[in-house]
Amino acid sequence: MLSLKKETVAMLLAGGQGTRLYSLTRDVAKPAVSFGGKYRIIDFPLSNCVNSNIDTIGVLTQYKPFDLNQYIGNGQPWDLDRLSGGVFVLPPYSRGGEAGDWYKGTANAIYQNIEFVDKFSPEYVLVLSGDHIYKMDYDKMLDYHKEKGADCTIAVINVPLSEASRFGIMNTNPDNSVYEFEEKPKQPKSTNASMGIYIFNWQKLRKYLIEDENDPNSSNDFGKNIIPNMLKDGQKLFAYNFDGYWKDVGTIASLWEANMDIINENSGINLADNSWKIYARNTAEHPHVTGQNAKIMNSLVTEGCEIDGTVINSVISSGVTIAEGAIVENSVIMPNAQIEAGAEIKYAIVGQGAVVGKCAKVGESQNGDQWQIAVVGPYGKVADKAVVKIGEMVD
Amino acid sequence: MNNIISVIFASDQETKLDNLALHRTAASLPFAGRYRCIDFTLSNLVNSQITSIGIITRSNYSSLMDHIRMGRDWDLNRKNGGITVFPPYASNTSRNVFKGKIEALYGILEFFTKAPEDYVIVTNSNVIASINFEDVYNEHIKSGADITVVSYTAKPTTSKRLLLELDGNNKVVGTRITQTASENETEIGTNIYLMKKDILVEQVVDNFERGYIDFEKNIIQQNVDKLNIHAYHLTQHCALIDDVKSYYAESMLVLNAKIRSELFDGPGGNVYTKVKDSVPTRYRDNAVVQNSLIADGCDINGTVINSILFRGVVVEEGAEIKNSIVMEGGIIKKDATLDYTITDKNVTITEDKHMSGTEMFVTVIPKNKTV
Numbered sequence: 001m002l003s004l005k006k007e008t009v010a011m012l013l014a015g016g017q018g019t020r021l022y023s024l025t026r027d028v029a030k031p032a033v034s035f036g037g038k039y040r041i042i043d044f045p046l047s048n049c050v051n052s053n054i055d056t057i058g059v060l061t062q063y064k065p066f067d068l069n070q071y072i073g074n075g076q077p078w079d080l081d082r083l084s085g086g087v088f089v090l091p092p093y094s095r096g097g098e099a100g101d102w103y104k105g106t107a108n109a110i111y112q113n114i115e116f117v118d119k120f121s122p123e124y125v126l127v128l129s130g131d132h133i134y135k136m137d138y139d140k141m142l143d144y145h146k147e148k149g150a151d152c153t154i155a156v157i158n159v160p161l162s163e164a165s166r167f168g169i170m171n172t173n174p175d176n177s178v179y180e181f182e183e184k185p186k187q188p189k190s191t192n193a194s195m196g197i198y199i200f201n202w203q204k205l206r207k208y209l210i211e212d213e214n215d216p217n218s219s220n221d222f223g224k225n226i227i228p229n230m231l232k233d234g235q236k237l238f239a240y241n242f243d244g245y246w247k248d249v250g251t252i253a254s255l256w257e258a259n260m261d262i263i264n265e266n267s268g269i270n271l272a273d274n275s276w277k278i279y280a281r282n283t284a285e286h287p288h289v290t291g292q293n294a295k296i297m298n299s300l301v302t303e304g305c306e307i308d309g310t311v312i313n314s315v316i317s318s319g320v321t322i323a324e325g326a327i328v329e330n331s332v333i334m335p336n337a338q339i340e341a342g343a344e345i346k347y348a349i350v351g352q353g354a355v356v357g358k359c360a361k362v363g364e365s366q367n368g369d370q371w372q373i374a375v376v377g378p379y380g381k382v383a384d385k386a387v388v389k390i391g392e393m394v395d
Numbered sequence: 396m397n398n399i400i401s402v403i404f405a406s407d408q409e410t411k412l413d414n415l416a417l418h419r420t421a422a423s424l425p426f427a428g429r430y431r432c433i434d435f436t437l438s439n440l441v442n443s444q445i446t447s448i449g450i451i452t453r454s455n456y457s458s459l460m461d462h463i464r465m466g467r468d469w470d471l472n473r474k475n476g477g478i479t480v481f482p483p484y485a486s487n488t489s490r491n492v493f494k495g496k497i498e499a500l501y502g503i504l505e506f507f508t509k510a511p512e513d514y515v516i517v518t519n520s521n522v523i524a525s526i527n528f529e530d531v532y533n534e535h536i537k538s539g540a541d542i543t544v545v546s547y548t549a550k551p552t553t554s555k556r557l558l559l560e561l562d563g564n565n566k567v568v569g570t571r572i573t574q575t576a577s578e579n580e581t582e583i584g585t586n587i588y589l590m591k592k593d594i595l596v597e598q599v600v601d602n603f604e605r606g607y608i609d610f611e612k613n614i615i616q617q618n619v620d621k622l623n624i625h626a627y628h629l630t631q632h633c634a635l636i637d638d639v640k641s642y643y644a645e646s647m648l649v650l651n652a653k654i655r656s657e658l659f660d661g662p663g664g665n666v667y668t669k670v671k672d673s674v675p676t677r678y679r680d681n682a683v684v685q686n687s688l689i690a691d692g693c694d695i696n697g698t699v700i701n702s703i704l705f706r707g708v709v710v711e712e713g714a715e716i717k718n719s720i721v722m723e724g725g726i727i728k729k730d731a732t733l734d735y736t737i738t739d740k741n742v743t744i745t746e747d748k749h750m751s752g753t754e755m756f757v758t759v760i761p762k763n764k765t766v
Contacts, residue, residue, distance in 0.1 A: 037675035287428030287690035
């Protein structure tokens with residue numbers, strides 16, 4: 001038995017397949033998808049934890065876990081290789097001689113790891129998602145949780161009323177206590193959208209997880225079951241208002257938008273702000289090289305790139321080659337992709353290791369808010385002179 | 396390759412690095428945008444599974460300690476072996492800082508006698524090359540040599556280079572130590588030696604007791620007829636950095652795609668360095684960047700041509716950097732210009748300031764200066 005007690009244990013839900021990212025999650029779980037040039041999505045919650053002094057994190061994996069396991073490793077890039085605590089990858093496992101179950105839902109994933117959490121005898125459990133881009137001090141949220149004497153605190157962000165019906169909405173009293181939770185309401189009563197970030201008193205959550213597991217009709221989900229059940233029983237649930245940048249990157253469009261937000265200085269997220277660093281596992285690559293013909297504007301370029309073409313308003317990840325005469329505009333190029341001479345890439349995401357052949361065209365320039373993003377899947381090949389249309393996805 | 400240990404000299408002839416070595420040893424001299432010179436040697440060793448490494452320091456070694464830390468970035472934070480840094484005072488036989496490499500090696504004899512490994516690689520830290528030591532070892536065994544010296548063909552650009560005369564089997568039959576630079580291409584020793592640990596210990600003890608301190612002169616040159624000394628010839632690019640001129644010239648050669656590929660995709664494998672968690676480099680609307688090597692964390696809104704920017708360099712609008720090297724944290728303000736200039740770490744060039752040197756005499760601006 002580990003003797004060292006932790007006040008808070010974070011449980012990071014990283015098992016989702018991310019079907020709405022299509023081929024980008026064909027080989028990897030969503031949290032392992034490349035982001036912002038040198039990061040993976042999971043770097044954000046992991047770095048937030050470390051920066052918030054939370055050093056014990058369980059990462060719940062299920063779908064295509066190898067890449068994610070390898071990426072997390074012993075947690076050293078996030079300073080999570082600790083003597084006590086650290087980062088633990090928790091796939092489903094067999095308990096007590098029976099065949100193990102897959103994680104049936106978000107709540108069931110934590111239920112199956114009650115023993116893990118119990119080892120640290122925590123007061124609080126922080127439940128996080130592995131598919132959000134944001135910088136957040138969980139320590140402040142924990143202070144709020146304690147101050148309110150809450151059983152559960154749910155981080156919420158103010159969304160436009162027109163979009164509120166896409167989210168789980170927390171309806172609150174003037175003291176911010178939650179009286180109702182509505183999943184994707186047709187007529188939203190408020191604009192407080194749940195960010196999928198919860199702090200629970202562990203003993204309370206533990207009880208509800210066990211009850212939920214015994215309910216055969218439950219879908220074992222935090223939003224659908226645990227939160228409504230706690231509300232029904234009159235437990236103290238509070239909303240915690242977060243006013244920083246936050247984006248769910250579960251779709252191609254939102255993943256592209258979030259990458260563009262990293263370039264845009266007025267978006268509210270600044271990766272270069274050293275007071276809240278985002279850490280990533282580094283690759284051993286030399287500084288990037290710009291050739292005689294390179295033209296790069298309003299873009300991010302990462303180590304290991306060789307650029308001799310034109311790059312405008314784009315995020316270029318590590319190890320990417322962009323040959324002479326190629327044009328990349330308003331696009332995200334993921335690690336080690338090759339853009340050959342004369343190719344044109346506009347409003348597109350080019351997956352890891354993909355090759356876009358000479359003079360091929362991927363996507364097109366678009367105006368207004370109605371853009372659609374073309375996608376070349378990881379390790380995909382676009383033949384010389386081939387065309388990938390607006391919004392089209394190719395493997 | 397677990398039968399080899401290595402000893403690295405953090406400095407040998409650093410005095411010639413002038414302003415660049417004011418605050419550091421040659422080993423921690425920044426190179427190629429994100430590395431320190433010693434990264435190449437450390438990475439070559441680690442990639443050849445040589446993981447028991449001693450580093451002998453002499454002076455100004457705090458920047459080296461800060462760079463190496465526990466060796467984790469090279470995967471050298473091991474229970475067995477790993478990195479051992481010998482500060483100058485570790486030698487209990489010399490009251491002063493050691494004068495020559497033999498004296499330094501004599502001071503750490505225990506490092507050799509305690510190690511279970513049979514072979515040792517002795518190297519300086521100013522060698523920029525991608526070397527597979529497994530190949531060096533295999534050739535050493537095959538040739539039946541007592542000592543193998545790693546060598547390459549080039550023009551000796553500075554004094555104190557070890558020139559090798561080889562027979563048809565790459566056996567060293569004669570040596571010279573240059574007094575002046577020369578325009579003739581010749582075989583040059585890299586100051587990297589592989590030999591049985593016993594031979595090294597015997598040579599070090601014998602020479603030290605006779606009062607000899609110069610490794611190249613007393614262990615190599617004096618033994619050409621007595622020992623079988625073999626040259627392992629490198630066909631890939633190799634550079635020895637020992638003065639500002641060679642530092643500048645070799646840095647600029649990294650802009651050449653063929654040489655870059657020989658250094659970074661060569662037989663020695665990946666080159667590792669201290670991880671700094673910098674963000675990707677941001678290019679703004681007025682950036683013009685051609686034929687340059689740019690590390691992460693830069694913020695560029697000016698012109699950069701034929702130059703090398705280290706991590707976290709800021710180039711403001713209207714600033715122009717040509718044929719120059721800007722080390723980590725450099726800030727080149729609005730409308731300032733640099734030509735044939737090396738700015739050391741954390742240098743600020745103020746607005747509208749113009750600094751220039753020539754290819755033969757590159758201007759060097761020391762660490763932390765604002766001009």
